[in-house]
Every structure is written in C-alpha cells, then in structure tokens.
Amino acid sequence: MVRRLVAAISFAWAALSFAAGGHGGHGDGGPTDGAKAPLRARVGLSVGAAVSPAGLLWLVGLNADGRLFVQSSRDFGLTWDAARLLDIGSDKVAADGENRPKIAFGPESRVVISYTQPLAKPYTGEIRMLRSDDGGASFSAPFTVHRDRQVITHRFESLAFDRGGVLHAVWIDKRDQVAATRENERGNRTGGYAGAAVYRNESRDGGLSFGPDIKLADHSCECCRIALAPTPEGGLAAMWRHVFEPNLRDHAFAVLGEQKAPVRASFDDWKLDACPHHGPGLAPAAQGGYHAVWFGEKAGRAAVRYGRLSAGGAPQGEAQELPDPRAEHADVVASGRQVAIAWRSYDGVQTRLRAWVSADDGAHFALRELASSKEENDYPRLLASPAGLRVLWRTAKEVHVLPIIP
Amino acid sequence: MSCRSFLERRARLVVLIGGWIASAATAVAAPSAVLPFATHTWGELARSSWRPLAVVFSTTDCTHCPAVIASLADAIRKSRSRVRLLVVVMDGAGQEEALRADRHYRQAAGLYAFDGDAMALRYQVNPAWRGLTPYVALIPATGEAAFHTGAPPAAALQSFLRP
Numbered sequence: 001m002v003r004r005l006v007a008a009i010s011f012a013w014a015a016l017s018f019a020a021g022g023h024g025g026h027g028d029g030g031p032t033d034g035a036k037a038p039l040r041a042r043v044g045l046s047v048g049a050a051v052s053p054a055g056l057l058w059l060v061g062l063n064a065d066g067r068l069f070v071q072s073s074r075d076f077g078l079t080w081d082a083a084r085l086l087d088i089g090s091d092k093v094a095a096d097g098e099n100r101p102k103i104a105f106g107p108e109s110r111v112v113i114s115y116t117q118p119l120a121k122p123y124t125g126e127i128r129m130l131r132s133d134d135g136g137a138s139f140s141a142p143f144t145v146h147r148d149r150q151v152i153t154h155r156f157e158s159l160a161f162d163r164g165g166v167l168h169a170v171w172i173d174k175r176d177q178v179a180a181t182r183e184n185e186r187g188n189r190t191g192g193y194a195g196a197a198v199y200r201n202e203s204r205d206g207g208l209s210f211g212p213d214i215k216l217a218d219h220s221c222e223c224c225r226i227a228l229a230p231t232p233e234g235g236l237a238a239m240w241r242h243v244f245e246p247n248l249r250d251h252a253f254a255v256l257g258e259q260k261a262p263v264r265a266s267f268d269d270w271k272l273d274a275c276p277h278h279g280p281g282l283a284p285a286a287q288g289g290y291h292a293v294w295f296g297e298k299a300g301r302a303a304v305r306y307g308r309l310s311a312g313g314a315p316q317g318e319a320q321e322l323p324d325p326r327a328e329h330a331d332v333v334a335s336g337r338q339v340a341i342a343w344r345s346y347d348g349v350q351t352r353l354r355a356w357v358s359a360d361d362g363a364h365f366a367l368r369e370l371a372s373s374k375e376e377n378d379y380p381r382l383l384a385s386p387a388g389l390r391v392l393w394r395t396a397k398e399v400h401v402l403p404i405i406p
Numbered sequence: 407m408s409c410r411s412f413l414e415r416r417a418r419l420v421v422l423i424g425g426w427i428a429s430a431a432t433a434v435a436a437p438s439a440v441l442p443f444a445t446h447t448w449g450e451l452a453r454s455s456w457r458p459l460a461v462v463f464s465t466t467d468c469t470h471c472p473a474v475i476a477s478l479a480d481a482i483r484k485s486r487s488r489v490r491l492l493v494v495v496m497d498g499a500g501q502e503e504a505l506r507a508d509r510h511y512r513q514a515a516g517l518y519a520f521d522g523d524a525m526a527l528r529y530q531v532n533p534a535w536r537g538l539t540p541y542v543a544l545i546p547a548t549g550e551a552a553f554h555t556g557a558p559p560a561a562a563l564q565s566f567l568r569p
Binding site for chain 1: 441442465467468469470471497499500504510521523524525526529533537538539555556557
C-alpha cells in the first residue's frame with residue numbers, strides 16, 4: 001500500500017520533470033534513454049580540392065579539432081605533405097554536406113581559399129576568403145567577399161578563375177527576400193519572395209579587391225550548392241537549383257557576365273516546399289555544351305539524373321537516371337572525350353563510392369565500383385588532372401584519391 | 407472507508423493531478439537540452455510509450471522547417487491531442503546553445519541532434535528518405551509511422567491528431 005503511494009508520487013514527479021524540462025527521468029523505455037550519453041560534437045568532413053599549376057593535388061578542410069587546414073600531395077594522394085593549419089582567427093567554417101571549404105588556383109601564383117562562416121543568427125552566414133600570392137606558401141587573414149554586410153544568408157559559395165585570370169565568386173544570397181519581407185511589412189508590397197537569389201562578383205587581382213555584388217538570378221533554391229564549369233570561350237557557366245513558377249525546384253543555367261536571363265536546364269517539374277540539400281554538377285562536353293547531373297523527383301520518382309545541355313544551357317535529349325536508385329550527391333568531370341560521374345550510395349551497412357564512366361563524351365557509360373566504407377563520409381569530388389581523371393573521397397579515417405579510367 | 411482504500415484513492419489523485427500538470431506544462435515547456443539522436447533512438451521512439459509523436463527532421467539551414475514546426479505545434483495545440491512534437495536538428499551537434507535559444511525549436515517537447523553518421527541515421531528512420539527537410543514522421547500510438555516531405559497533408563494530419 002505504502003509502496004503504491006510512493007510509486008504514484010514518483011510517477012507524478014517524473015511526469016512533472018519531463019514536462020518542465022522536456023526530457024529525462026521517466027525511464028519508460030522512451031526516447032530519452034539515449035540522453036544518458038552526451039551529444040558528441042561533430043567535425044564536418046567536407047573538403048575542397050584542386051590541382052595546382054605545378055600538378056600537385058591540394059586539399060582544404062577541417063581537421064579532427066575543427067581547425068582549417070591545407071595539405072598537398074605530389075603523387076595524387078599516395079603520400080601527403082604535412083597539413084598546415086590556416087589562421088582564420090575566430091571564424092567558424094561550414095564544412096558539412098553542401099557547404100565545404102574550397103580552393104582555386106589562378107595565374108601569377110595566386111591561390112584562394114573560401115568558406116562560408118555561419119553567423120550566430122540562424123540561417124545567416126558570410127562568404128570568407130584567404131588569398132595567397134606565393135603559390136600557397138602563405139595566406140592572408142580571412143576577409144569577407146561580398147559588399148553586402150547584413151546579417152542574412154550569404155552562403156553556398158562557389159568560386160573559380162576563368163581563363164583570363166579573373167576570379168569569380170557566386171553564392172546564395174537573401175538580401176532580396178529580406179527586402180521583400182520588409183516591404184510587405186510596410187504595406188508597400190504584397191506576396192512572398194520565392195527562395196533566395198544568386199549573387200556574384202569578380203576580382204581581377206586574385207581576391208585583393210572585388211567588384212560590386214551583381215545579381216545573377218532571383219528565386220534560387222535556398223540550400224543547394226552551385227556548380228561551375230568552364231565555357232569554351234574561357235568564361236564560366238553556372239548551374240543551380242531554382243524555384244520556377246509556380247513552385248518547381250528545377251535547375252537554371254547562366255554564363256557569368258552574359259546579359260541574358262537564366263535558362264531552364266532541367267524539367268523534372270518537382271513541386272516541393274522543402275529543402276533538397278542536393279545541388280547539381282556541371283562539366284564541359286567535348287562536342288560542345290555541357291554534361292550535367294542533378295537530383296530531383298520526376299513523376300514521383302526520385303533519382304540522380306544525367307543530361308546533356310546545349311551551349312546555352314537548354315536540355316538536349318532525355319535525361320537518364322544513374323544506374324543506382326540510391327545514388328546521391330553526384331559530381332561530374334570531363335577531360336576531352338572522357339567523362340566521369342561519381343556518387344555515393346548507402347545500402348544500410350556501408351557507403352559505396354561508384355562511378356559511371358564514358359570514353360566517348362557521354363554517348364555510352366559503364367559502371368565502376370570504386371570503394372566502400374562503413375565510416376561517415378563526405379560527398380565525392382571529381383578532378384581532371386594532367387594524369388587523368390581522379391575522384392577524391394574523404395571518410396572519417398582517410399582520404400581516398402582514386403583514378404577513374406573509362 | 408478503510409485506511410488502505412483512502413490511501414489508494416489519494417495515490418490515484420496524486421497521479422491524476424501530476425498528469426494534468428505535466429500535460430499542461432508540456433504544452434508550453436521548451437526543451438532544456440539537446441539530446442543525441444543515435445543509432446538506437448529511432449527504434450526507441452517508434453515503440454515508445456510517449457507515442458503518439460510528431461517528429462520533424464530539420465537542419466540549421468532548412469528555411470522551410472520553421473514554418474512546418476510552427477504549423478504542427480499549432481495543430482497539436484488546437485487539437486488538444488496528447489501528441490508530442492519532437493524536433494531533430496540533423497546538423498545541430500556542437501550548436502546546442504544556439505538550438506536551445508532558437509525560438510523555432512522552443513515549440514517542441516523534445517529537441518535532438520544527429521549523433522553519428524547522418525546517412526546511417528537517415529536510413530534507419532526510413533531507407534526511402536533522401537535527406538530532404540523538413541521530413542515529418544507521424545508516429546501513432548499504435549501502428550507504423552507515416553512519413554511526409556514538407557508539411558503533412560491536412561487530411562493526414564487531422565487523421566493523426568484525431569484518430
């Protein structure tokens with residue numbers, strides 16, 4: 001009897017404890033049993049990589065302590081020079097999923113490293129950069145790339161040098177969405193602003209100074225990476241997930257600096273009020289136009305698809321699903337008529353690194369099994385090097401750099 | 407009335423009052439901790455005595471998630487059902503202070519962050535889930551969870567809240 005009373009009071013106390021704290025103490029086999037273990041801080045595995053003019057493979061990412069490092073290899077990943085920590089002060093670096101540090105090499109020994117720094121306010125960030133004039137022997141302190149300094153979204157940057165040595169930065173930016181919301185609140189405007197915008201700028205001195213922020217497009221998707229690829233003329237083309245009317249999250253294409261409206265590059269007609277967290281890949285095709293890969297849902301079927309785009313970015317022919325229903329976060333690279341598409345695929349036990357390779361500019365593809373891991377892992381990155389196509393894949397334990405032979 | 411009967415009635419009353427207070431407090435309490443969503447967590451949730459549960463999987467950069475969390479919290483509150491709203495911030499580890507301070511997450515009865523390989527954790531929740539957010543799992547008191555990308559359709563939500 002007394003035991004029942006004690007049990008009843010204990011139950012009530014436990015219920016009150018949960019209600020007050022939202023967790024803990026009930027011990028009913030419920031969801032908080034896992035709370036006995038502390039939450040482990042995670043370090044993002046996402047890395048950027050590029051091949052230097054001297055033919056070295058460079059890697060930038062976060063080490064196990066969350067510090068930004070740069071490292072190079074003279075033999076494409078068989079051995080690595082010692083990692084060097086970069087002084088970024090108190091900056092935080094987004095290195096998870098679609099956000100990753102990046103590195104790019106330009107003329108005159110110029111090297112730049114960029115990353116998105118998340119800010120304290122949710123959904124905000126700024127694009128930061130370090131630059132080098134001595135081939136990466138030393139780097140500057142970090143600086144902000146864009147002129148707009150509002151505490152809003154400036155994230156998911158991509159950057160590359162064009163053939164003329166001009167450095168281009170492109171990013172997702174919410175200044176127009178914020179302005180539209182403000183105007184709505186003042187009664188000067190009605191209706192929402194779909195998605196975010198894509199902005200860009202240029203530097204003609206390797207990042208020492210940048211021109212104005214230029215809007216590339218209104219209504220991009222908010223949290224997907226932007227793909228860049230060289231154009232035959234020496235410029236750069238961009239592909240990103242866009243919000244087309246009325247609410248279709250397909251892809252758009254534009255050549256940076258051209259005064260043309262973006263072109264719709266995919267027609268999955270994916271109507272969605274959610275974040276795919278899954279940006280596209282883009283590479284130049286030998287016969288003109290581009291190879292593109294993207295994730296989307298078409299007629300209810302979710303898949304990563306490959307398609308050819310014209311020089312202007314319009315789809316050419318039917319897109320093909322990759323031969324893996326669980327493929328995700330594919331990248332594409334081309335060198336001459338050699339094309340490789342690499343992706344990762346989780347089967348419930350391990351993640352497989354797989355590739356679709358072509359020796360005839362994408363006319364025919366063959367499937368390759370490249371590696372597997374039971375460790376946490378990053379998205380694959382593809383590189384065209386003088387020694388051939390390579391895929392770089394970081395797992396929690398190691399960095400795989402593997403040749404891809406069509 | 408015997409002494410034993412009196413004490414038993416008192417005990418039941420304590421339980422009842424405790425339950426009422428707990429229910430009322432649950433509706434307004436904000437999570438005071440960010441709990442690890444580890445390999446066993448989904449299984450625990452799916453068979454928990456806490457069911458029914460509405461679980462929103464989110465990320466710190468998911469711009470669609472706050473609205474879905476708010477609408478679910480509102481629907482639960484208005485329905486006066488005993489559904490508990492949980493939020494799992496997939497990339498929230500290491501940002502616990504910011505998560506607890508985020509007003510969007512304060513509407514949840516429980517707040518979690520992924521603790522481990524995101525791909526494996528996603529697969530355990532639902533192998534068909536491709537990582538889109540918000541991803542909503544409606545776990546009834548008995549039976550299997552139903553999954554929705556984005557806001558659940560009104561009919562599905564009504565059926566879940568008032569079975």
